[in-house]
Amino acid sequence: MMLSLFLSSESTSHRMPPFVRKLFIALVLLVVYPALSRVSAAQAAPPMPSLLLGSAWYPEQWPESHWDADLALMEAAHLHVVRVGEFAWSRMEPAEGQYDLDWLGRAIRLAEKHHLAVVLGTPTDAPPAWLTSKYPDTLRVDENGRLAQHGGRRQFNYASPRYRLFCAQISDHLARRFGRDPDVIGWQIGNEYTDESFDPATRAQFQQWLQRRYGTLDALNEHWSTAYWSQTYDRWDEIPLVATGGNPGLLLEHRHFVTDTWRSFQRVQIDAIRKWADPRQFITTNIGGLAWSDHFDHYEITRDLDMASWDDYVGQGQLNPMRNGALHDFARGWKRAAFWVMETQPGSVNWAPISTTLNRGETRVMAWQAIGHGANAVLYWQWRSALNGQEQYHGTLVGPDGEPMPIYDEVRQTGGDFERAASALRGTQPVAQVAILESYDSRWAIDFQPHNHNYDELQVLLDWYRPIRQKGFTVDIMNASASIDGYKLVVAPALNVLSPELAAHLKAYVEQGGHLVLGPRSGMKDAYNSLNPERQPGPLVPALGGRVEQYYALDDAVPVSGILGSGTATIWAEQLSTQASDASVLLHYGKSNGWLDHQPAMMTRPLGKGTITYLGAILDANLMQTLTAWMIDGSRVQPEFGPLPEDVEVCRRVGAGRTIYILLNHGALPAGITLSAPMKDLLVDQPPQTTLTLASQGVAVLEEQAQPADR
Ligand code: GAL
Numbered sequence: 001m002m003l004s005l006f007l008s009s010e011s012t013s014h015r016m017p018p019f020v021r022k023l024f025i026a027l028v029l030l031v032v033y034p035a036l037s038r039v040s041a042a043q044a045a046p047p048m049p050s051l052l053l054g055s056a057w058y059p060e061q062w063p064e065s066h067w068d069a070d071l072a073l074m075e076a077a078h079l080h081v082v083r084v085g086e087f088a089w090s091r092m093e094p095a096e097g098q099y100d101l102d103w104l105g106r107a108i109r110l111a112e113k114h115h116l117a118v119v120l121g122t123p124t125d126a127p128p129a130w131l132t133s134k135y136p137d138t139l140r141v142d143e144n145g146r147l148a149q150h151g152g153r154r155q156f157n158y159a160s161p162r163y164r165l166f167c168a169q170i171s172d173h174l175a176r177r178f179g180r181d182p183d184v185i186g187w188q189i190g191n192e193y194t195d196e197s198f199d200p201a202t203r204a205q206f207q208q209w210l211q212r213r214y215g216t217l218d219a220l221n222e223h224w225s226t227a228y229w230s231q232t233y234d235r236w237d238e239i240p241l242v243a244t245g246g247n248p249g250l251l252l253e254h255r256h257f258v259t260d261t262w263r264s265f266q267r268v269q270i271d272a273i274r275k276w277a278d279p280r281q282f283i284t285t286n287i288g289g290l291a292w293s294d295h296f297d298h299y300e301i302t303r304d305l306d307m308a309s310w311d312d313y314v315g316q317g318q319l320n321p322m323r324n325g326a327l328h329d330f331a332r333g334w335k336r337a338a339f340w341v342m343e344t345q346p347g348s349v350n351w352a353p354i355s356t357t358l359n360r361g362e363t364r365v366m367a368w369q370a371i372g373h374g375a376n377a378v379l380y381w382q383w384r385s386a387l388n389g390q391e392q393y394h395g396t397l398v399g400p401d402g403e404p405m406p407i408y409d410e411v412r413q414t415g416g417d418f419e420r421a422a423s424a425l426r427g428t429q430p431v432a433q434v435a436i437l438e439s440y441d442s443r444w445a446i447d448f449q450p451h452n453h454n455y456d457e458l459q460v461l462l463d464w465y466r467p468i469r470q471k472g473f474t475v476d477i478m479n480a481s482a483s484i485d486g487y488k489l490v491v492a493p494a495l496n497v498l499s500p501e502l503a504a505h506l507k508a509y510v511e512q513g514g515h516l517v518l519g520p521r522s523g524m525k526d527a528y529n530s531l532n533p534e535r536q537p538g539p540l541v542p543a544l545g546g547r548v549e550q551y552y553a554l555d556d557a558v559p560v561s562g563i564l565g566s567g568t569a570t571i572w573a574e575q576l577s578t579q580a581s582d583a584s585v586l587l588h589y590g591k592s593n594g595w596l597d598h599q600p601a602m603m604t605r606p607l608g609k610g611t612i613t614y615l616g617a618i619l620d621a622n623l624m625q626t627l628t629a630w631m632i633d634g635s636r637v638q639p640e641f642g643p644l645p646e647d648v649e650v651c652r653r654v655g656a657g658r659t660i661y662i663l664l665n666h667g668a669l670p671a672g673i674t675l676s677a678p679m680k681d682l683l684v685d686q687p688p689q690t691t692l693t694l695a696s697q698g699v700a701v702l703e704e705q706a707q708p709a710d711r
Contacts, residue, residue, distance in 0.1 A: 048080070048117060048185065049080055049418070049419065049422040050376060050422045050423065050425055050426035050427070051371060051376060051377070051418040051419075051421065051422040051425055052080045052081045052117070052376065052377035052378075052379075052418070053077075053078060053079050053080065053081075053367065053377070053378055053379075053411070053414060053415045053418050054074075054079050054080060054081030054082055054083065054116070054119075054377060054378070054379040054380070055074060055079055055082060055083075055346075055379055055380045055381075055382065055383040055397060056082070056083045056084075056086075056343060056379060056380070056381045056382040056383060057070065057074075057082040057083070057084055057382070057383045057384075058084070058087070058088070058382065058383075058384075058386065059084060059103070059104075059107040060088040060091040060103070061386040061387075061389075062384070064103070064106070066402060067107060067110050068110055068113075069402055070383065070384065070398070070402065071110055071111055071113070071114040071116060072114060073397075073398060073402075073404065073408075074114060074116060074383070075114040075115055075116065076412065077397070077408060077411050077412040077415050078412060078414075078415025078416050078418065078419050079116060079411075079415055080115065080116060080117060080415075081116060081117045081118070081119060081185070081377060081379065082111055082116050082117075082118055082119070082383075083118075083119040083120075083121060083188060083342065083379055084104070084107060084108075084111075084118060084119075084120060084121065085104060085120050085121040085122070085123060085174070086121025086122070086123055086125060086126075086188055086190070086191050086286075087121075087123055087125060087126040087153065087191070088104070088123050089123035089124070089126055089127060089128045089131075089170065090128040090129070091103065091104075092104065092123060092170060092173075092174070093128065093170055093173075094128075095130060096130060096131070096134070099170075099173050101173065101174065101177050101178075104120075104177075104178075105177065105178075108178070108181060108183055108184065109183075111183060112182075112183045116183075117183055117184075117185045118181075118183050118184045118185065119184075119185060119186045119187065119188055119342075119379075120174060120178055120184050120186075120187050120188070121187075121188040121189075121190075121191065121286075122167065122170060122171045122174060122187065122188070122189050122190060122269050122273075123170060124156070124167045124170070124171075124189070124190045124269065125153055125154060125156075125190045125191040125192070126153040126154075127150075127155065127156050127163070127166070129150045131166060132149075132150050132155060132156070133150065135162055135163075137157070137160055137162055137199075137201070138156055138157055138160045138162055138163035138166070139155055139156065139157060140154070140155055140156060140157045140158070140195055140196075140197040140199070141157070141197050141198050141199035141202075142195075142197075142198060143198050143242065143243055143244065145198070148195075152390070154194055154195050157197040157199060157202065158193070158195075158196065158197060158261055158262060158265045159197055159201070159202040159205055159261050159265075160197075160201070164265060164268045167190075167265070167268060167269055167272075168268050168269065168271075168272045169272075171189075171268075171269040171272035171273050172272040172273075172275070172276070174273070175187075175272060175273040175274075175275065175276035175277050176276050179273065179276035179277035179278060179281065180276070180277075180278050184281060185280075185281060185282070186281050186282035186283065186284060186306075186307075187273050187277065187281060187282070187283045187284070188284055188285055188286055188309075188342065189266050189269045189270065189273075189283065189284070189285045189305075190265075190266070190269070190285060191285070191286050192286055192287065192288035192311065193262045193265070193266075193285065193287075193288075193296065193301070194288060194295075196243065196258050196261070196295065198241050198242075198243075202241065202261075203240070203241035204237070205257075205261070206239070206241045206254070206257050207236040207237055207239050208236070209257050209260065210236065210239060210253065210257075211236050213253070217233050217234065217235075217236065220233065220239075221233060223249055223528040223530060224247050224249035224250060224528065224530075225247075225249070225530060226247070228247075231247060241254070242254065243258075243295075248445065248448055248449065248529040248530075249528050249529050249530060251444070251448050251529070252441060252444055252445060252448075252528070252529040253528075255295060255296065255297070255440070255444050256297075258295050258296050259296040259297040259300045259301065259440075260300075262296050262301060263296075263300060263301055263303075263304065266285060266301065266304060266305075267304060270283055270304055270305075282306040282307050283305055283306050283307075284305050284306060284307045284308065284309045284340065284342070285301070285305060285309070286309055286310070286311060286342040286343060287301070287302075287308070287309065287310040287311070287331070288310070288311055289310070289311050289312070289313055289327070290310070290327050290330055290331075290458075294440070294443065294444075296440075297440040298330075298334050298440070299334055299440070299479045302334040302335050305335070307335070307337070307338070307339060307340060308331055308332075308334040308335045308337070308339040308340075309331075309339055309340035309341065309342040309377075310327075310331045310339065310340075310341065310342065311341070311342060311343040311344070311381075312324065312327070312328070312341045312343070312344045312366070312370060313343070313344065313345050313349055314345060314349075314358065314366075315349055315351070315352035315355075316352035316353055316354050316355065316356055317356060318358065318359065318362065319358065319362055319365065319366055319369075319666065321369065321649055321664070321666045322462055322465065322466045322469060323458070323462060324366070324369060325369060325372075325373055325469060325649065325651075326458075326461065326462055326465045326469075326475075326477065328341075328369070328370055328373030328374065328375065329373055329374075329430075329436075329465075329475055329476065329477040330477045331375075332373060332374040332375075332430065332476070332477075333476055333477045333478035333479065333482075336476070336478065336482065337429075338374055338375070338376045338429055339374060339375055339376075340375055340376065340377040340378075340379070341370045341375050341377065341378045341379065342377075342379055343379060343380070343381035344366060344367070344370070344378055344379070344380060344381065345358070345363075345380070345381065345394075345395050346363060346380040346381075346382075346395045346396060346397050346405075346407050346411065347363055347395040347405075347407045348394070348395040349394055349395065350390075350391050350392070350393035350394040350395075351394075355393065357395070359697065360410065360697070361410065361695075361696070361697025361698075362697055363407060363410050363411065363414070364410050364411075364413060364414045364417070364697070364699065365664050365665075365666065365697050365699060366378075367414045367418075368414075368417070368662055368664060368699045368701075369649070369651070369662075369664055371418075371425070371651075371653075371662060372430075372649070372651025372653070372662035372664065373430060373651060374429055374430045374653070378414075380397060380411065381394070382394065382396055382397075383396060383397050383398060384396050384397070384398045384399070384400065384402065385400060387400055395407065397411055417683050417699070417701070420682055420683055421660075421682045421683065421701045424658060424660055424682055424701075424703055425653060425660055425701075426656065427655045427656030427658075428653035428654055428655035428656060428658060428659075428660055429653055429654070429655055430474045430476075430651065430652060430653055430654075431474060431652070431654045431655075432473070432474040432475055432476040432487070433473065433474070433487060433488045433489065433637045433638065434468055434473050434474070434475050434476070434487065434488065434489045434490075434491070434637060435475070435476045435477075435478055435484055435487045435489070435490045435491070436461065436464060436465060436475055436476070436477045436478070436490075436491050436492070436493065437478060437479070437480040437482075437484070437490060437491070437492040437495065438461065438477060438478075438479070438480065438492075438493070438494075438495075439479060439480040439481070439495060439497060439502075441496075441497040441525075441527070441529070442480075442494055442495050442496040442497045442498075442521075442525075443457050443494075445496045445497050445524075445525050445529050446494060446496050446521060448529075451551075451553050452553035452554070452571050452572060454570075454571050455553075455571055455572060457494065460493050460494055460519070460618065461477075461493050461494075463493070463618065463619075463621070463624055464491050464493045464519065464624070465477070466621075466624070467621075467624050467625045467627075467628035468491075468628055468632075469649070470625075470646075471628065471629075471632065472639070472640050472641045472644060472650050473632070473637060473640055474640060474651070474652055480492060480495055480502055480506075481501075481502060481505065484505075484506075484509050484514065485509070485512075487509075487514065488514075488515065488635045488636060488637045489514075489515050489517070489631055489632065489635035489637055490506075490509060490514055490515065490516050490517070491516075491517045491519070491631070492506075492516070492517070492518050492519060492522060493519040494519050494520065494521045494522060495518065495519075495522045495523065495537075496521045496522065496523075496524050496525055497524075497525045497526070497527060497529065498522060498523040498524075498525070498526075498532070498537060498538050498539060498540065499526055499527040499539070500539045503523070503537075503538065503539035503540045503543075504539075506540065507540065507543045507607070507612075509610070510543065510607045510608060510610040510611065510612050511607060511608030511609065511610065512608065512609060512610065513608070513609035513610045514610045515610055515611050515613075515631065515634060515635035516610070516611070516612050516613065517613040517614075517615065517631055518537055518540070518544075518612075518613065518614045518615070519615055520551070520572050520573075520574050520615065520616050520617055520618060521536070521551070521572070522536060522537045522540075522614070523536045523537025523538035523539065523540050523541075524536050524537075524538065525538075526538070534547070535547040535548050535549065536548035536551075536574070537614060540612070543605075543607055543612055544580075544583070544603070544605060544612050544614055545578060545579050545580025545582065545583040545605045546576055546577055546578040546579055546580065546583050546600075546603050546605070546614065547576070547577060547579070548574045548575065548576055548614075548616060549574075549575045549576065549577050549599075550574070550575050550595065551572065551573070551574045551575075551616075552572070552573050552574070552575070552593065552595065552596060553571070553572065554569065554570055554571055554572060554573055557569065557570045557620075558570075558573050558589055558590065558592040558593075558596060558617070559589065559590030559591065559592070560587050560588070560589055560590065560601050560617060560619065560623065561587065561588060561590060562585065562586050562587035562588055562601075562602070563586055563587075564586055564587055564602070564623060564626045564627055564630055565622070565623060565626045566623075567619060567620045567622050567623035568619075568620050568623075569589070569601065569617035569618060569619055569620075570618055570620070571618045572617060572618045573589065573592075573596055573601065573616065573617045573618075574601075574616030574617065575589075575595060575596055575599040575600070575616070576599065576600040576601065576602070576603055576614065576616050577599075577600065578600065578603055580605055582605055582606060583603050583604070583605040584603065584604055584605070585600040585602065585603050586602040586603065586604055586613075586630075587600070587601040587602040587615075587617075587623075588600055588601060589601050589617075600616075601615070601616050601617050602614065602615045602616065602617070611634065613631075615627070640652050641661060642674070642675065642676045644663075644671075644673060645665075645667070645671040645672070645673065646667070647665060647666045647667025647668075647669075647671065648663055648664065648665050648666070648667070648671050648673065648694060649663070649664045649666060650662070650663055650664075651664070658703065658704070659703075659704040660682075660701060660702065660703055660704070661679070661701075661702045661704070662699070662700075662701050662702075663694060663698075663699070663700040663701075663702065664698075664699055665694040665695065665696055665697060665698045665699075666697075667696060668696050669696060670693050670694065670695050670696060670698070671693070671694045671698075672691065672692075672693050673691065673692050673693070673694060674690065674691050675689070675690050675691065675692070675702070677690070677704070677705065678690050678705055679702040679703060679704055679705060680702065680703045680705065681700045681701060681702055682701040682702070682703055683699065683700065683701050688705055
């Protein structure tokens with residue numbers, strides 16, 4: 001800002017002879033500006049609160065005269081961050097090469113006045129009309145060959161070199177201008193990477209990508225078993241670009257290509273921003289809700305980012321605490337670090353079949369749940385709806401009149417909570433003894449061929465997650481290839497794709513004392529989505545001392561019983577056999593289709609200092625609870641908190657010498673809680689207590705009191 005003031009000032013630079021002016025500019029750039037910006041950064045950027053509540057704000061949609069009132073209301077609600085800019089390309093570059101960022105600069109200064117930090121979005125999710133009409137090769141082509149058009153968003157082709165050039169240019173301009181702005185704390189690249197392109201140029205890129213990956217067509221033909229249906233390729237340019245149907249090897253590689261292509265799309269903008277941006281400014285992107293935005297590998301995409309962030313929407317109905325908690329744990333697992341909820345609904349959305357509103361208190365509980373699972377910021381989408389445009393019905397914090405909506409007070413309360421608890425939570429994070437492993441390759445491989453349309457990957461994962469969380473344990477959900485040293489218990493619900501390297505990694509964990517439990521469908525495929533020639537669990541058969549003889553998709557429930565109790569299996573059942581003499585069977589099937597009758601459904605075996613266990617069926621909820629108790633006991637996972645009423649969730653954050661428990665009552669009735677020791681609720685002015693009553697949708701943030709030193 002100061003540099004542009006210097007350079008535009010009539011009384012200084014413009015009246016100078018050209019060479020003096022150049023000298024003057026060089027002096028300003030080299031000496032004065034860095035010094036001044038250091039001073040202003042030091043002055044204007046007090047330490048950020050460690051918990052931030054905020055909102056998406058679109059100043060470009062409103063007359064400038066409204067901005068101050070909007071920001072004043074944000075400040076009054078204890079918001080400390082606004083995200084701006086991510087769809088504003090037509091205002092930032094109204095015509096090719098003509099940039100106008102002054103309005104954005106003024107919006108940022110006004111935000112500063114109201115003590116709001118700014119996250120700046122690059123606008124590359126919504127190209128302007130002049131760009132796509134002049135350069136139609138920047139438009140996306142869908143899988144059916146239809147060319148996208150202007151009028152929505154995401155109409156761009158993510159692989160187009162020309163589009164990427166425009167993205168780099170706008171990012172460069174933004175970063176030159178705001179890369180050292182003390183109030184800009186971070187950057188968001190694009191928004192919710194979603195739609196791929198299937199145009200001929202992208203197809204050629206896919207073919208070249210395959211060539212680099214496989215080296216020879218012989219290798220590709222072998223890994224994809226293209227002798228099947230005469231699919232053998234003689235030239236790289238014969239290979240189709242498809243995302244559905246077709247060869248499973250090709251489908252999996254297309255997802256890898258999509259991942260790499262979004263990653264390089266993102267890289268272009270990261271490089272443009274990093275050239276100018278102060279290292280204190282983080283770079284992230286806003287990842288869409290996991291139930292649908294899974295065409296690329298989030299672990300890979302977030303590798304190049306400083307921080308992960310995602311969108312947390314309920315849509316229709318009420319918060320499903322288990323599902324939502326698991327999705328937060330997923331997001332924390334991408335970088336195995338604190339993350340942000342870059343968007344969440346202030347009450348309601350506009351896109352659900354029935355866009356119901358969260359109950360009073362539920363929006364606050366959701367914000368605290370995010371913090372409990374490791375987020376350090378929660379931003380609402382959005383502050384105030386544009387008068388026109390497709391999202392007129394979406395929930396907002398203020399109405400089109402600029403006055404608070406009913407939800408505003410609840411958000412203000414949450415903002416007040418965050419301010420009270422921020423210093424105690426600084427430097428803390430969830431710390432888990434239990435890990436759930438997943439991999440995108442496995443998810444995709446099963447999605448391509450579910451074999452039973454009732455098989456829902458997220459549900460399967462939640463079947464394992466729920467009973468562990470119900471016992472109050474923190475769970476890390478993470479990439480199967482990540483380091484698992486130190487976890488007492490590791491559960492892998494469906495590692496369908498299991499390479500020899502991954503098998504060796506898991507086996508080493510067990511041999512060193514770990515307890516590994518594999519779920520059905522594990523170890524069926526190799527890294528090319530080709531069947532492992534061994535039966536399941538493929539390369540882990542020798543370690544398990546047993547294998548899967550046959551798998552069965554179920555339409556009816558099958559009885560199951562054994563030392564873990566009795567119940568049923570649904571959707572999927574595998575007939576196991578034991579080979580090693582020290583392997584033991586924990587569950588058998590009852591009378592069923594004849595093939596499964598009285599056959600092993602679950603087995604376990606000691607290996608090295610640990611154990612390896614395989615469950616071949618999807619069990620009912622009761623059996624999953626007994627299984628969980630067995631896993632927790634056997635792996636000596638230590639309790640994290642005392643017993644709690646059924647609807648109360650506990651989240652633990654540990655660090656900086658402190659332990660904080662966040663208690664959330666998701667139930668409709670008040671819940672009485674007895675604590676094992678006095679604890680202080682940071683949200684209320686009361687001394688430490690040993691009992692508390694949590695109202696429906698109530699939240700308590702309890703700090704464990706330091707124990708008196710032993711005498
Ligand atoms: C998100 C998107 C926002 C807005 C919001 C509405 O997925 O990032 O731009 O459209 O949905 O719920």
